[in-house]
Amino acid sequence: MPALTVDNLTKSYGQTLALSELSFEVEEGEVFGFLGPNGAGKSTTINVVLDFIRPTAGQVEVLGMNAQTHSRDIRARTGVLPEGVETYDRLTAREHLEFAIESKGSMDDPETLLERVGLLDAIDRKAGGYSKGMSQRLMLAMALVGEPDLLILDEPSTGLDPNGAREMREIVREENDRGATVFFSSHVMEQVEAVCDRVGILRDGEMVAVDSVEGLRDSVSEGETLRVTVDRIDDDALQAVRSLPDVSNAAVDGENPPQLVVQVEGSKTAVLGELEERGIEIEDFSTTEASLDEVFQTYTASREVQAQ
């Protein structure tokens, strides 16, 4: 049974079509990255999943239950880290946790949870004095209460420093090892790449790709990016490289020295040979796989991989 089934979900806010016949599934036990640029419809989807808003059309099932008719049962088994800070200024972290533990009827210990998110030192301080990152850690601790079967994390790295973001990823892994399904919305590629089994990319309310990170990379990149540092480059040479059979794109980056960035499938020696034949000196070259940023841009902005 999938942990989450979104079936032909459409949501309009007046004239604005936020989701258009969106369908996808998240398998039980997987970490699913829900990626998309601002305004793509990520929060709208999560709000329907949690029954905070009602869909215009379509169905959502969470842990085998209808999102609208069983929202109470669903919330009892789901941990949510919402987007934006939602702490109470006058309550301490301990009081926040006690409240969440009581609401879920769980046996958690506030200190253990706050230690996991690195907030034990501030347990008896009022949340009103917390930094953004501290508030985010507190909300993550609240999401973990009751060992939820499904964790929904909406932009979880917001406000976290690199250490905090790494710790958050570790917690996602630990929760997943325990058996939780994690639904992780983000527009930060690195966060998704590091923890997600599969990624769905949302654009303008439609899912434009669902695959593993590797699969997505392969699907947009017909090969590798070759970066060649040269002593000089001119338009003729650039055009000649672009018209080589294995090259899908080429562009110049920087001036002093210029670097030729080439999207190449197959042989890289043809590119180097073309440059050398023109008397262009190759000072250095390296190859890399398409970055996730390139993957994301390809799906959300244009249909072509642009060498930068």
Ligand SMILES: Nc1ncnc2c1ncn2[C@@H]1O[C@H](COP(=O)(O)OP(=O)(O)OP(=O)(O)O)[C@@H](O)[C@H]1O
């Ligand atoms: N309450 C609302 N009233 C009207 N339009 C809304 C409302 N909430 C969202 N929208 C619109 O629906 C679309 C999807 O918004 P949504 O917040 O779901 O995107 P998102 O992917 O979560 O974006 P972000 O990354 O910025 O949080 C946008 O065009 C947005 O302007």
